[in-house]
Amino acid sequence: MIQVAQILFILSVLVILHEFGHYITAKMFKVRVEKFYLFMDAGFSLVKKKIGETEWGIGWLPLGGYVKLSGMIDESMDTEQMNAEAQPWEFRSKPAWQRLIIMLGGIIVNVILAWLIFTIMYSTVGQKFISTAKIQENGLAFGEVGQKAGFRNGDKILSVDGKHQPSFNRMTLDVLLGDKVEVERNGDKVDVILTDEMKGEIISKEGKGFIAARRTISDAFIDSVGVNSVFKRFDEFVGIGNKKFQYFDQFTDELKNNKNKSVDVIVKRENKELIVSVKVDSEGKIGLNSSFFIAPNYQFKNAAVNQIEENSAAEKAGIEFGDIIKSVNNLPINNVKDFKQFVSTRKGEKVSIEIIREDATKTITAMVSKKGTLGIGFNDKTAEVMYTKVNDLTISQAVPAAVKESWALLVYNVKQFKLILRPKTEAYKHVQSPIGIARRLPDTWDWEFIWNFTALFSIGLAFMNLLPIPGLDGGHALFTIVEMITGKKLSDKAAGYVQTFGMIILLTLMALTFGKDIYQLVVDKVL
Numbered sequence: 029m030i031q032v033a034q035i036l037f038i039l040s041v042l043v044i045l046h047e048f049g050h051y052i053t054a055k056m057f058k059v060r061v062e063k064f065y066l067f068m069d070a071g072f073s074l075v076k077k078k079i080g081e082t083e084w085g086i087g088w089l090p091l092g093g094y095v096k097l098s099g100m101i102d103e104s105m106d107t108e109q110m111n112a113e114a115q116p117w118e119f120r121s122k123p124a125w126q127r128l129i130i131m132l133g134g135i136i137v138n139v140i141l142a143w144l145i146f147t148i149m150y151s152t153v154g155q156k157f158i159s160t161a162k163i164q165e166n167g168l169a170f171g172e173v174g175q176k177a178g179f180r181n182g183d184k185i186l187s188v189d190g191k192h193q194p195s196f197n198r199m200t201l202d203v204l205l206g207d208k209v210e211v212e213r214n215g216d217k218v219d220v221i222l223t224d225e226m227k228g229e230i231i232s233k234e235g236k237g238f239i240a241a242r243r244t245i246s247d248a249f250i251d252s253v254g255v256n257s258v259f260k261r262f263d264e265f266v267g268i269g270n271k272k273f274q275y276f277d278q279f280t281d282e283l284k285n286n287k288n289k290s291v292d293v294i295v296k297r298e299n300k301e302l303i304v305s306v307k308v309d310s311e312g313k314i315g316l317n318s319s320f321f322i323a324p325n326y327q328f329k330n331a332a333v334n335q336i337e338e339n340s341a342a343e344k345a346g347i348e349f350g351d352i353i354k355s356v357n358n359l360p361i362n363n364v365k366d367f368k369q370f371v372s373t374r375k376g377e378k379v380s381i382e383i384i385r386e387d388a389t390k391t392i393t394a395m396v397s398k399k400g401t402l403g404i405g406f407n408d409k410t411a412e413v414m415y416t417k418v419n420d421l422t423i424s425q426a427v428p429a430a431v432k433e434s435w436a437l438l439v440y441n442v443k444q445f446k447l448i449l450r451p452k453t454e455a456y457k458h459v460q461s462p463i464g465i466a467r468r469l470p471d472t473w474d475w476e477f478i479w480n481f482t483a484l485f486s487i488g489l490a491f492m493n494l495l496p497i498p499g500l501d502g503g504h505a506l507f508t509i510v511e512m513i514t515g516k517k518l519s520d521k522a523a524g525y526v527q528t529f530g531m532i533i534l535l536t537l538m539a540l541t542f543g544k545d546i547y548q549l550v551v552d553k554v555l
Contacts (some may be wrong), residue, residue, distance in 0.1 A: 030349075031469045038064060038482050042138070042489055049137030050095045050130060057126045059319035060117040063096035084544050098129070124512045138490035140435060145483035146430035147423070153476060154470045155419040155429060158196040161239045162415045169277045172186065174228050174238040178220040181277035183211040195413070200236045205257070206442045217265060224452035232454060237331070241415070241428045242275045243324070251323035258304050259295065259320050262369050266294040266301055278359045284312030328353050331406040333462040334470075340403025345381070345394035347404060350472040354385040364406055372400035 043066055055063050059517060061082045069087035078086030087093070091253055099118025113123045119130070128490045149155075167182035175181070185199060186192065188206040191197035203209055204227055209220040211294050214336070230238050250263045267273050268282045268291050283291070287310055306314045332352045348375045353361055357380050361367045371379065381392045394402055421429055470477060493501040512518045 030473055034469045034478060035230070038478065039090065041068070041482055043142075044485055045137050045141055045486075046489060046493075048132040049133035049135070051133075053130045053133035054095070054097055054119070057121050057122055057130065058117060059122060059130065061095055062098055064095070065095075066093045067297040068092065068094070070305050071510050073298045090379060091262075102108040114315070124508050124517075126215070127506055128512070131501050135501055136476070136494050138486045138493075139438075140328060142434045142483040142486040142490075145218070145479050145486075146433050149476070149479060149483075150419075150421045150426035150429055151423045155421055155426075156416055157194070157198070158412075158415050159417040160192075160194055160196045160199050162417065164195045165390045166242050166275070169242045171230075171234040171238040173226075176511060177222055177226045177230065179209075179211065179239075180213055181275070181281060183218075185215050185239075186210045186212055186217065189358065190268055194329045194417075194525075197236075200239050201440065202409060203239065204231065205440070205447060206528050208357045224450050227447070228452055228454040232457070242277060244275050245279055247275045247325050248276050249325050249370065250320050250323045254315075254319040256321040257315060258306055259315075260297060261372070262365060264325075264365075265294040270291055280312070283314060285539070287312045310465045323364065323368075325363050326406050326408045327363050327410070328406075330409045331364065332409065332549050333404050333405035335405030337403035340401075341394050341397050342402045342404040345392050347381070347383070347392060347394070347402075348385065350385065352383060354384055354389065355382040358382075360419050368401075371396055415482075434483075437484060437487040438491055441488055445491070445495075479536050 045485075047064060047066075051061055051064055061234040063085070065085050067075075067087035067393050068089040068091050069085060070089055072088065074088050076083055078084070097119040099114060099120040119127060122130075164184045167184055167414050168179075169181050170183070185203070187210045188199065188202040189208055191202070193202050197504045203222070205224060209222065210220050211220060245265055248265070250259050250261055254259055255257055265273075265279050267277070268279065268286070271282065272280070272292040273279045284306045290305060290309065292316075293302055293314070295304055308314055312555050327350075331352070333342075333347060333349055333353075336349065337348060342369065353367060355361055356367065356370055359370070361370065376396060376398050378393055378395050381394055383390055383392060396402060419429075469481070494505075496502045496506040507518050
């Protein structure tokens with residue numbers, strides 16, 4: 029519900045201010061505004077009230093919003109008024125340059141909103157980003173697809189298409205949008221060339237997560253095992269043969285070097301090291317995600333609850349998203365493994381859990397299930413704690429920095445749109461509706477995140493509306509610009525056909541993206 033509330037809040041802010049951009053510019057040029065709606069009122073509205081010449085309301089369908097201007101064919105598809113003689117207060121009576129400003133009013137407000145939010149955020153909480161330099165001090169780890177594309181565990185990315193990117197999150201996006209990646213590998217510089225087909229495989233199988241900070245081998249443990257597994261729950265991998273490893277990717281790489289062979293795996297079990305002999309298959313694996321499952325061993329000082337199973341012991345006890353575990357039965361707990369291991373020994377018993385919630389300490393009593401679980405999961409905030417760089421900016425520094433960031437986001441939108449138009453990448457399959465976006469939002473209400481996301485989304489909305497597609501602001505603006513150049517105006521009849529065609533395209537795209545995200549939601553919840 030929090031995710032739904034967040035996306036509705038963000039959409040409401042963006043839609044209202046976008047439409048206000050059209051409204052205020054229309055009023056500037058004395059164009060009558062008949063309606064101002066948040067969301068679409070197809071058939072009926074939830075709330076409406078007429079003030080002066082304008083009907084203000086909220087529609088029932090959360091798909092954007094609109095202002096209806098007298099003398100204009102828009103989303104309402106009302107062409108009846110166009111048959112009458114043009115009146116001075118109508119949109120169609122105004123000079124082309126005024127109509128162009130009205131059409132671009134919403135886009136301009138979206139850009140100004142992003143710039144304003146970034147300015148306020150930078151001058152208050154600072155300009156924050158995950159530092160590329162910090163996160164790859166020991167090199168990076170790559171998924172299987174990333175390694176297939178030419179990356180190697182331990183690589184450090186120096187530049188993408190000749191440009192160094194100090195922000196790690198931005199850098200991972202640069203890799204997917206770029207063509208040539210220069211990496212440092214064992215002291216040498218190596219170029220990795222990414223094809224559209226390889227980008228498509230990365231996007232579909234691993235996404236931006238195909239690059240990550242290297243995880244030490246002690247930061248992972250076996251969380252569950254199958255019936256025939258030679259490993260036991262809570263085992264930690266240490267090495268293979270006579271080799272002990274510092275990073276988990278070194279362990280998996282060594283397995284790949286021993287395909288179809290038997291190896292002696294060194295594991296740590298109950299604080300003792302022992303040897304487990306296993307057969308490595310033809311893919312260089314030993315049953316990971318089939319006979320046993322690995323879990324990251326987050327340190328609790330950097331981890332908070334982000335999963336609560338329905339009807340679980342944790343839910344019944346009142347544990348909430350964002351809680352940080354401090355101790356169990358008055359015993360300090362340092363990490364996820366220690367927590368799960370302790371709880372597994374208390375099957376069917378009550379445990380006292382001390383948590384930190386909103387900077388206050390609270391004790392909760394929970395009944396451990398007969399399986400020895402509480403039904404909670406955790407997220408890791410290590411990246412935020414260890415790798416985040418904060419630039420504290422004055423207001424005079426924040427203003428140009430916000431302008432630069434807004435422009436950079438607009439450029440990224442253009443690059444991503446180009447990627448979507450390249451069929452071999454299959455990036456078009458991953459376009460998301462508000463439903464898909466909402467599922468990516470955090471489960472806790474975080475104003476800093478919400479405002480930053482609103483600014484990012486505002487630039488995205490500005491770019492989308494700039495597209496010269498009939499039905500969007502960019503489509504209206506394009507025809508107006510052509511009119512200004514040629515001196516010829518599109519007839520009302522032709523404008524109606526164009527608007528209808530544009531709306532069909534937009535509604536079809538919306539149906540496809542919403543349908544895909546709804547289907548995925550059902551699959552994830554039911555299957």
